[in-house]
Amino acid sequence: MAKTSARQGTAPRNYPKGERRRAQIIEAAFTAFGQVGYRNASMVQLAAACDVSRAGLLHHFPTKESLLEAVLEERERQDDAHFFGSGAVNRDGLEYFASMIRLVAHNQANPLIVSLFAVLSGEATAADHPARPYFVARYERTRRQMQLAVDDLVRRDLLRPHVDASGLAADLIAFIDGLQIQWLLSPDAIDMPDHLRKLLRGLISVELP
Template sequence: MIDAATELYAEQGYRGTSLRDVAARAGISHPGLLHHFPTMEALLLAVLEHRVAEDVARFGLGAGRGVEALRRLVDLAAWNQARPGIVELFVVLSAEATAPDHPAHAYFTARYDAAAETIATAFADAQEAGQLRGDVDPDVAAHRVVALMDGLQVQWLYRRDAVDMAGELRDAIDGLLRDPLPGR
């Protein structure tokens, strides 16, 4: 059900998809879907939480410290280049959710706050280890990295052949560190 909803949201947007559409795509009855997800909002939040859980598990996001945590962000960007449907879904939903009445508004607000906090902590850890340039503020750098990641996703969706999300992100982070990220 979550995979079916993910596909449909990527194809039609959240507001263009109904629970009946998701049930049909998943091959179950509408009442069967309602048993698991009584509202569209519940299904949307399950889709978003599923994506985050997959990414956290695959890359250990939040587990690494300093430059290791920053390198994992680059790994995530590289992985996303193999998942255009997921990237498109995220871009569409995050844009739709800017409306305060959107059911995912609070989710995305919290997600952006958590992402900035996690990345700021990674930069602060790098600073403490002497790996961050002296003129870099970890909080400012974190917000810029979040903005860069989102902007690169939009550009990549338009020009997949010309935009390397992982490479651009790596270059930007490398520019903030005393030495390049490991694993190049």
């Protein structure tokens, strides 16, 4: 499963038209999966939305699952770009959580991003769902990374008394995920970055950078 490059799959390098089509299809699938989920999204409607025949769509993505994989990689790339681009060195817990607030604010400005994971992660809890292994691995990795940031705050004695640092990473991830559901259902009642900021102020004894 090792990938040496961001590009993968059926698209060769330097066919600009094919690359653009590919990107267009991924974007349309990103939207569709986020709106109705993976299983309920239809390849026929996706092809129509991209002004391509079904056979044309299948040229770029021979199966629906290959398209799902590409969409998840695209989403992963966006998260990475945000984190690495913002100078959030993993070792600094304060920088990590400041970056997290910015990411949540960025996502709130882009409902499609929020929708994709809220819908897919629920759907992918099914035992036979093709995205289940991806989400299991992603949550394990995210918990491990965020717990490093938490542990850094513990070491520097920046957590408030009575805050239990064990499992705090899972708690914060859960909080953000759950908030997305409430925001998608009642966007006017919930301000996600505001909730996260307030919650973190109750956990961390200094102001975030």
